[in-house]
Amino acid sequence: MEAWFFENQTGNFGIKIRIKKVLHHEYSSFQEITVYDTFEFGKMLVLDRAVMFTERNEFIYHEMLGLVPLFSHKNPETVLIIGGGDGGVVRECLKNPFVKHIDLVEIDKRVVDISKEFFPGISAGLDDKRVQIIRDDGIEFLKRVKDNDKYDVILIDSTDPVGPAEGLFKRDFYSSAERALKCDGIFSAQTESPFFNKDLIGDINKIIEDIYGESSLYCAMIPVYPGGLWSFTIGSKKYRPQNIHKSYKGLDFASLDLKYYSPEIHTSSFILPNFVKEICKP
Amino acid sequence: MEAWFFENQTGNFGIKIRIKKVLHHEYSSFQEITVYDTFEFGKMLVLDRAVMFTERNEFIYHEMLGLVPLFSHKNPETVLIIGGGDGGVVRECLKNPFVKHIDLVEIDKRVVDISKEFFPGISAGLDDKRVQIIRDDGIEFLKRVKDNDKYDVILIDSTDPVGPAEGLFKRDFYSSAERALKCDGIFSAQTESPFFNKDLIGDINKIIEDIYGESSLYCAMIPVYPGGLWSFTIGSKKYRPQNIHKSYKGLDFASLDLKYYSPEIHTSSFILPNFVKEICKP
Numbered sequence: 001m002e003a004w005f006f007e008n009q010t011g012n013f014g015i016k017i018r019i020k021k022v023l024h025h026e027y028s029s030f031q032e033i034t035v036y037d038t039f040e041f042g043k044m045l046v047l048d049r050a051v052m053f054t055e056r057n058e059f060i061y062h063e064m065l066g067l068v069p070l071f072s073h074k075n076p077e078t079v080l081i082i083g084g085g086d087g088g089v090v091r092e093c094l095k096n097p098f099v100k101h102i103d104l105v106e107i108d109k110r111v112v113d114i115s116k117e118f119f120p121g122i123s124a125g126l127d128d129k130r131v132q133i134i135r136d137d138g139i140e141f142l143k144r145v146k147d148n149d150k151y152d153v154i155l156i157d158s159t160d161p162v163g164p165a166e167g168l169f170k171r172d173f174y175s176s177a178e179r180a181l182k183c184d185g186i187f188s189a190q191t192e193s194p195f196f197n198k199d200l201i202g203d204i205n206k207i208i209e210d211i212y213g214e215s216s217l218y219c220a221m222i223p224v225y226p227g228g229l230w231s232f233t234i235g236s237k238k239y240r241p242q243n244i245h246k247s248y249k250g251l252d253f254a255s256l257d258l259k260y261y262s263p264e265i266h267t268s269s270f271i272l273p274n275f276v277k278e279i280c281k282p
Numbered sequence: 283m284e285a286w287f288f289e290n291q292t293g294n295f296g297i298k299i300r301i302k303k304v305l306h307h308e309y310s311s312f313q314e315i316t317v318y319d320t321f322e323f324g325k326m327l328v329l330d331r332a333v334m335f336t337e338r339n340e341f342i343y344h345e346m347l348g349l350v351p352l353f354s355h356k357n358p359e360t361v362l363i364i365g366g367g368d369g370g371v372v373r374e375c376l377k378n379p380f381v382k383h384i385d386l387v388e389i390d391k392r393v394v395d396i397s398k399e400f401f402p403g404i405s406a407g408l409d410d411k412r413v414q415i416i417r418d419d420g421i422e423f424l425k426r427v428k429d430n431d432k433y434d435v436i437l438i439d440s441t442d443p444v445g446p447a448e449g450l451f452k453r454d455f456y457s458s459a460e461r462a463l464k465c466d467g468i469f470s471a472q473t474e475s476p477f478f479n480k481d482l483i484g485d486i487n488k489i490i491e492d493i494y495g496e497s498s499l500y501c502a503m504i505p506v507y508p509g510g511l512w513s514f515t516i517g518s519k520k521y522r523p524q525n526i527h528k529s530y531k532g533l534d535f536a537s538l539d540l541k542y543y544s545p546e547i548h549t550s551s552f553i554l555p556n557f558v559k560e561i562c563k564p
Contacts, residue, residue, distance in 0.1 A: 006298070012321035018294035039294035057477070060555070195339070195505055221503050221511040221555075223477055228510015229503040260555040268550035273342070273503075273542040 005036055005044075007051055009226035010196050017041065017051075017224070023118060028110035030164045035118045041224065043118055045086060047111070047159055051224045058088055058122060061190070061230070063261040064220040064269065066092035069153050069188040069234055070099070071248055071266060072241040076152040077101065080145075080180065082138035082168065084157030085111035087123035093155075094125050095256045098247075102131045103151075105141045107164055139167050142176035150182045156189035161200065169200065171207050174235075178211050184238035187212070194219065194276045195227035205280045208235040216241050217280055218269040220260065231276070242270045287318055287326075289333055291508035292478050299323065299333075299506070305400060310392035312446045317400045323506065325400055327368060329393070329441055333506045340370055340404060343472070343512070345543040346502040346551065348374035351435050351470040351516055352381070353530055353548060354523040358434040359383065362427075362462065364420035364450065366439030367393035369405035375437075376407050377538045380529075385433075387416045387423045389446055421449050427462035434464055438471035443482065451482065453489050456517075460493050466520035469494070476501065476558045477509035487562045490517040498523050499562055500551040502542065513558070524552045 008014040017038050024035040034046040042055030053061060066089040070076050075098040081089055085106030093099055104126070106112055112133060115123040125131060134141065138156075145151075154177050158165040167173055168189070177187050191197075191204050201217070208215035212235035222230045234241045244263045253262060290296040299320050306317040316328040324337030335343060348371040352358045357380040363371055367388030375381055386408070388394055394415060397405040407413060416423065420438075427433075436459050440447040449455055450471075459469050473479075473486050483499070490497035494517035504512045516523045526545045535544060 008298075010322055012300035013323075014298045016288070016290075016296045016298060040292055041295075059557075219503075221501075221509075223509035223511065227503075227505035229505065259557045262556055264553045265555055268553040271546045271550040273547055274544055275341075275541045 005038070005046070007049060013226070015051075015224065017044065024114060026110065028108050030108040031159075033110060033114060035114060045115070045119065048163055050160055052086065052159070053088065053122075054224055055119070055121070057223050059259045060220055060222050061225075062088035062092050062122075063258060064218075065089055065155060065157055065188065065190055065232060067095070067258075067261045068218060068232065068266055068269065069155065069186045069241065070096040071244040071263075072234075072236065072239050073153055073186050074184070074239065074245050074247045076186075078151045078153075079103070080105065080151045080154045082141075082154070082156050082158070083107075083165070084155070085109070085133075086115040086119060087112070087126040089155060089157045090128075090131055091122065091125035094128055094130065095258075097251065100130060103134055104131060105134045105136050105138045107135070107137050109135045139173055139176070142173070142180050145180035150180055151185060152182055153186050153188070154181055158190060160192065169204065174204075174207050174211055178235070181237060186237070186239060186241065187235040189233055191217070191231045191233040193226045194229055194231050194279060198279050201231055201233070202279050204233050208233055211235060212237060215280065216270060217272060217276070219272060219276065220269060243267055287320070287328070289331060295508070297333075297506065299326065306396060308392065310390050312390040313441075315392060315396060317396060327397070327401065330445055332442055334368065334441070335370065335404075336506055337401070337403070339505050341541040342502055342504050343507075344370035344374050344404075345540060346500075347371055347437060347439060347470065347472055347514060349377070349540075349543045350500060350514065350548055350551065351437065351468045351523065352378040353526040353545075354516075354518065354521050355435055355468050356466070356521065356527050356529045358468075360433045360435075361385070362387065362433045362436045364424070364436070364438050364440070365389075365447070366437070367391070367415075368397040368401060369394070369408040371437060371439050372410075372413055373404065373407035376410055376412065377540075379533065382412060384413045385416055386413060387418050387420045389417070389419050391417045421455055421458070424455070424458035424462050432462055432464045432467070434467055436463055436467065436469050438469075440472060442474065451486065456486075456489050456493055460517070463519060468519070468521060468523065469517040471515055473499070473513045473515040475508045476511055476513050476561060480561050483513055483515070484561050486515050490515055493517060494519060497562065498552060499554060499558070501554060501558065502551060525549055
């Protein structure tokens with residue numbers, strides 16, 4: 001007998017992944033959470049029937065969401081991550097030598113628990129003494145950030161813009177994030193597929209440009225996400241995100257266990273195919 | 283009622299595409315050929331149950347297989363394409379201002395006929411007076427190329443390495459191609475997925491390096507191919523394929539109707555994620 005997981009990534013396109021076993025299933029207060037063991041990709045986390053990551057390729061999303069903004073910043077000592085309770089982005093952020101403190105604001109504590117139980121290689125950083133896990137709604141949390149607690153970098157590691165993450169794709173939220181950043185702060189968010197979410201990406205980039213004066217889109221290739229090509233949007237108050245900051249000169253990137261990211265990939269991820277460039281044209 | 287096309291891209295991973303209609307189906311002398319109309323991607327060509335292209339994203343594969351090698355060459359006047367009877371790569375090659383003659387060697391004439399009937403936007407270049415369509419086995423054709431008929435560029439636009447295309451992934455074939463190239467010639471081939479075909483890519487790059495002294499891998503993102511990330515392998519006798527040749531200085535790339543390729547994408551497509559670089563390490 002063969003068992004398959006199906007995800008309809010659009011109404012008319014989807015993927016199928018052969019599963020060995022359902023390791024866990026529950027409805028938390030916020031979403032449906034399933035952990036599968038698969039033949040092709042190792043263990044896999046699924047929230048509300050959308051694949052978040054698989055063990056075999058989680059490194060791509062986590063490295064690229066975390067490291068591109070962090071290595072654009074001169075000395076990102078304090079980092080705020082909204083979402084990402086699995087700990088993958090935390091693990092990557094801890095590779096930056098300047099990071100002293102990470103606040104992780106996750107609305108659903110069950111994601112943290114389940115990641116610790118089933119994905120120790122992803123969640124390990126959550127126990128680092130520099131990391132504080134805050135169980136809260138990211139939107140409400142941002143409104144309460146005080147002047148002397150502002151962040152160097154804010155990262156939005158959200159699910160798709162439906163359900164609990166919907167508000168994380170709105171202008172009010174982006175404005176609160178800007179206010180919670182120091183005067184040389186950097187904001188970055190995952191912003192869906194350039195093939196299937198053109199209007200969303202265009203809208204977000206317009207808002208980020210309004211707020212920061214400039215918006216930068218970069219891409220990575222993530223096999224289990226719709227279309228494989230994925231986008232991230234950066235707003236930066238001071239630093240150019242297209243290059244790693246000179247403060248990392250001499251850093252031995254080869255020692256950081258990076259399977260996707262490198263200083264060269266950092267820069268080239270901002271070089272976009274023409275059809276993606278078109279999305280952000282005024 | 284909903285009808286879906288399923289492709290198992292590996293034994294344990296696949297895609298599903300919702301179809302409006304089967305427009306054509308036949309068994310040619312070489313393979314099963316199906317043309318679907320789909321909701322998400324427009325019309326779609328399927329050979330032996332593997333998606334070759336869809337109208338909505340065919341430009342990526344065709345631009346990247348054709349234009350990267352051609353714009354690396356100072357003046358590619360004569361081009362040989364093995365496979366690619368649909369005409370997509372021909373259409374792109376004709377955008378290079380130096381191209382005077384293209385030989386297209388396609389083993390299955392039915393692919394040419396069907397592309398002309400169902401994909402006029404892709405096959406249009408096949409009727410250009412610079413193009414000669416030769417119905418032959420690419421392996422046999424290459425063995426017969428005479429000294430004064432050698433090519434500037436040879437492109438391998440093959441299906442997967444099973445069935446009719448199997449011989450197009452072997453050392454003997456690559457050696458024949460090298461002999462059919464002029465002394466400053468460039469060879470390029472599609473070489474499958476860096477996620478799912480690591481051993482194949484590693485083997486091919488070893489062979490190309492043996493033959494040309496150096497092998498270069500570049501990638502593009504193709505949504506309907508396994509994993510989205512796709513590789514191409516270049517062997518070059520003289521020119522550095524990582525940059526467009528200075529002979530194109532002043533060319534107005536914006537006039538060439540390019541939806542993916544640009545001089546910047548040309549160079550950045552050779553910048554590989556660490557896990558892809560690993561594949562080609564000695």
